Amino acid sequence: MRALILDPEHKTASVRETAKPQPGPGEALIRVHSIALNPVDALYVFNPIATTARVVGADFAGTVVEPTTPALKPGQRVAGFVQGANSFNERPGAFAEYAVSPADLVWAVPDSMTFDQAAAVSLCALTAAQALFYRLGLPAPFEWVKKKTGQARDTFPDGLTFFVYGASTSVGLYAAQLLRLAAAANGIPLRLVGTASKKHFDMLKAAPYGYDALVDYRDPNWIEEARQAGGASGIGYGIDCISEGETVKQVLGVLGEGGKLAIIRSLAGGAWSSEGVNLNSVFYGAVWEGLGVEIDYQNMTVPATEDTRRFAVAFYRWLSSGTALEANPVRLMPGGLSRVVPDGFALLGSGSMDDRAEGRTEDWMRPISGEKLVYQV
Ligand SMILES: NC(=O)c1ccc[n+]([C@@H]2O[C@H](COP(=O)([O-])OP(=O)(O)OC[C@H]3O[C@@H](n4cnc5c(N)ncnc54)[C@H](OP(=O)(O)O)[C@@H]3O)[C@@H](O)[C@H]2O)c1
Structure with missing residues (x-):
């Protein structure tokens, strides 16, 4: 061939x-x-x-x-x-x-x-799903149980406000769609705030993404604008779809005290600066974990984990069942x-x-x- x-x-x-x-x-x-x-x-x-x-x-x-x-x-x-x-x-x-x-x-x-x-x-949608449901522990739009902890999902009766840095990236586009589908499946009121170039705002406000507020990451005041767009109770969860240079620290600055942030590039790989970053607030993982095999890359060994493989299988079974994911x-x-x-x-x-x-x-x-x-x- x-x-x-x-x-x-x-x-x-x-x-x-x-x-x-x-x-x-x-x-x-x-x-x-x-x-x-x-x-x-x-x-x-x-x-x-x-x-x-x-x-x-x-x-x-x-x-x-x-x-x-x-x-x-x-x-x-x-x-x-x-x-x-x-x-x-x-x-x-x-x-x-x-x-x-x-x-x-x-x-x-x-x-x-x-x-x-x-x-x-396949790769980017699973990356987003792992970040939201496996790492941040948000309720998923499909059935799966994390065997390691057996942890019950939070229910978010007062709603969930979520921040996506890099809303127009491939990973970010799937994150917003998956959040909308998860919120609908679990009856959670969702407020979605994100960053992108202005030219994408109309697309991102429309279905299937449905952003409530967007800021341009090139605007010098974007951190403050994003924080304000989160509303009085602040933004509890986010994903940094860039995770380079200062972005992890900046996005943590958007989230309220105790906010949880999924990041998509490893500290070991050297893409972002950890200075001033509370490492307990950031959750990294590689999409390869879904394959359930040991992987050596970026100065680390990702172990073969049965849980992450089961998550990937559950996610792809859900995709196969004719979901609304575009x-x-x-x-x-x-x-x-x-x-x-x-x-x-x-x-x-x-x-x-x-x-x-x-x-x-x-x-x-x-x-x-x-x-x-x-x-x-
Ligand atoms: N952890 C994992 O397993 C995993 C899996 C997949 C991807 N990744 C990593 O995730 C990153 C994103 O991948 P992708 O395929 O989603 O990227 P992508 O779609 O190629 O990203 C392009 C977008 O990035 C935005 N962008 C560029 N620089 C930016 C900045 N400084 N701040 C905010 N937005 C910026 C641009 O937005 P505008 O056009 O709106 O300006 C553009 O739409 C890559 O580093 C990739 O290696 C990691």
């Missing part, structure tokens, strides 16, 4: 022929139709931590070819994510004509959703696999938001803003 394969020595990846992956017990071979890019895919091609040539990329959508379990049928439309070259561990990725995934870690794509849209869902807006990029590195990864840069390339004049090379880059394979 044709695949985008990491060249760790030259810090790049190129399209080459390689053997089709073989599904093991409980897995399925999937013909990949569309892939979506995540910042981490570009980061670890330009700064490889994998030392062997292997297929890169995480998010995919495609058709089941060869299931080794009756849970999936040949021809079924599915989406999911795998780890690719995003860790030291030898696990192949999805930017290829075929990929292999555990059958319970893909979800059934509804007829109403294209493969391009479905590819944009895919994020998609920018379909031209050229297929061979243009992922020179175009898509160039737009994503090598890790931080400040490092995203600008200056190319083609229409599809405009900065990423409120959308997901998708390629057809």
